[in-house]
Amino acid sequence: NLCQIFESWPILKHPNAYILIEEDYASLKLPTQELTLENWQTFFASIVAVRSSKKDDDNAQVLLQLIQSNNLTDNTKIVLQLRLLPHLLPPKTRIRSKKTQWKPSIPECKDSIIISTTLIANITKIQEDKRKAAANLGITLQPFMIAIGSSADISDTFVSVDNILYKVPSAVKAIDLCFKIFQVFNVEYPIESAHI
Secondary structure, rough: HHHHHHOOOOHHHHOHHHHHHHHHHHOOOOOOOOOOOOHHHHHHHHHHOOOOOOOOHHHHHHHHHOOOOOOOOOHHHHHHHHHHHHHHHOOOEEEEOOOOOOOOOHHHHHHHEEEEEEHHHHHHHHHHHHHHHHHHHHHOOOOOEEEEEEEEEEEEEEEEOOOOOEEEOOHHHHHHHHHHHHHHOOOOOOOOOOOO
């Protein structure tokens, strides 16, 4: 469990400790392809080409319109694309946990990947709410991303691991770091979005 790992290795609580995680990932010698803006755009275009959103899904249509706007930064587009993915690949299976059984909703799936907020001051509450929700469902809280800013202008991106927060320079870096955390610490993907 990640909480125990971070208690055993307090150095990982340092804000720049994600660099150590990246070094550990490199030492795993897994076949890798560096995640760049270009490969992300290629990946996302491939998903959109084979899985379009439902016409009656108003949230997906709004996200698509925002993504197609020309005045967005790449970082903002990637955050919107991450928020759109669960609409393109919605959760289908029922999940049985220790305490309950449920089928994750699209919003739950989205929030297991990335949460957007306009105020940086909301981060602690987001982390607490996620921890409580996971405990209520009898599941462990997995790493996720937090984007700060409006839907038209994301200013900061973080990766949250339990109660540790890593500020990263971009959404692409946040995706990359989340993936590496799952691999290095051998933790499962969030059950709400494991299908993605």
